[in-house]
Structures are given as structure tokens and as C-alpha cells.
Amino acid sequence: MSEPFVGEIQIFGFGFAPYQWAQCNGALMAIQQNTVLFALLGTQYGGNGQTNFQLPNLMARAACSQGQGPGLTSRTIGETFGSSAVTLLSTEIPNHTHTLQFFNQGDPNKRQSTPQANAALNLPSQAASKFFAPAGAMAPLAATALQPAGGSQPHENRQPYLALNFCIALQGVFPQFG
Structure with missing residues (x-):
């Protein structure tokens, strides 16, 4: 491998930083031991700028x-943004309906209040095991019968990812600007 630039960030497919590299995990670094890297990064990613500075944090981020x-x-260096989980509001979900048509059994002797073997609530076109037979007019369920589900719990919002590690070069060639 050729000699990297100081501050160069590369992705590695193993769980440790190579020699003279550090994982981009937001770690605090002492300025006194890393003056060249501090000259490039400053406190863009954190630190007090007197005795320490922080490395970029790309753990669980893109x-x-x-x-x-x-x-x-617009994005600036060192800015973090986004969220790994999101709870959708009803105003953020596309307008849609949940409908289910069923037959109201008029004969009280044929009604069942508990599930029975070989009985199911089927579509009228599925004649195999009709629990509600389409002998009369179809009626929609009440509007309150089908309500939102999920309990306002957040769902996963991260893009697809691989278990790779971003690492930053602590030693190497000082980049030339200009």
C-alpha cells in the first residue's frame, strides 16, 4: 500500500485500525502527540483546541x-444530520384507505362469536370455506373498525449498510494545497 496523506480517510473491511491509522469514531486526540493532524483538522469535529481535538465520527453514519x-x-464540515429511526406522523403517510367488505349474517342461529374449525372470513370470490356467505347486500365496516397501528413506534430509517470501518491516517505525507 502506498503512503497515505495525513488525514486521509479510507474504508477498511476489518474491525481494527491499521498501523498509524485510527478509527473515525469521534475519539479525543492529544494535540501534543498529533500536531500534524491537528494542523489539518483543528476543532472541526470537536475538542477544546488547547490540549485535544476530536477525530471525525463516522460510526453508524454515512x-x-x-x-x-x-x-x-447545504452541508458543512463536521456537521451531523439525519436520524437512524423515525416516527411517522399521519400527515407524512400517503393518503390511503383500509377497507374490508363482509356479509352480515341475518340468521342469528348461524352466527358464531368465537373462531371455529374450517371457518374463515374470506372474500366473496373465495368459495372454499365461507364463514360469511354472500347471500345478501355487502356492508362496509364502521370507520372506527380499522385504526392506525404501530403505537407511534419509530421505524428503521438507515440506508442499507455493510460492516465497514472508516479510518483516518495519523502519519503520512502532508498534503500540498494550491
């Missing part, structure tokens, strides 16, 4: 470039 693309939100 890397993103700085700036602003067409129609996108």
Missing part, C-alpha cells in the same frame, strides 16, 4: 461531502 448540490441542503 459519509457526505461538504457544500450544496442542486436542490439539496
Whole structure:
């Protein structure tokens, strides 16, 4: 492997940082032992700037470039954004309905209040085991019969990912600017 630039970030497919590299996990670093890297990063990712500074934190995150693309939100170096879990509000869900048609059994002697063997609530076109036979007019369920589900619990919101580690070079060639 060629010598990296100091501060270069690469992805590795193993669970440790190679020699002279550190994982991008937001760790505090002493300025006195890492003056070259501090000269490049400063306190963009945290730290007090007197005795320590922080490495970028890319644990459970995706890397993103700085700036602003067409129609996108502006991003600055060191900014974190996004959420790994989201609870959707009813205003954020596309408008849709949940309907179920069923036959109201008019004969009280044929009604069953508990599940029975070989009985099911089926669509009228499924003639195999009709619990409600389509002998009369179809009626919709009451509007309150089908309510939102999920208990306002958040759902996973992360993009697909692989178990890879971002690491930053602590030693190497100082990058030339200009």
C-alpha cells in the first residue's frame, strides 16, 4: 500500500485500525502527540483546541461531502444530520384507505362469536370455506373498525449498510494545497 496523506480517510473491511491509522469514531486526540493532524483538522469535529481535538465520527453514519448540490441542503464540515429511526406522523403517510367488505349474517342461529374449525372470513370470490356467505347486500365496516397501528413506534430509517470501518491516517505525507 502506498503512503497515505495525513488525514486521509479510507474504508477498511476489518474491525481494527491499521498501523498509524485510527478509527473515525469521534475519539479525543492529544494535540501534543498529533500536531500534524491537528494542523489539518483543528476543532472541526470537536475538542477544546488547547490540549485535544476530536477525530471525525463516522460510526453508524454515512459519509457526505461538504457544500450544496442542486436542490439539496447545504452541508458543512463536521456537521451531523439525519436520524437512524423515525416516527411517522399521519400527515407524512400517503393518503390511503383500509377497507374490508363482509356479509352480515341475518340468521342469528348461524352466527358464531368465537373462531371455529374450517371457518374463515374470506372474500366473496373465495368459495372454499365461507364463514360469511354472500347471500345478501355487502356492508362496509364502521370507520372506527380499522385504526392506525404501530403505537407511534419509530421505524428503521438507515440506508442499507455493510460492516465497514472508516479510518483516518495519523502519519503520512502532508498534503500540498494550491
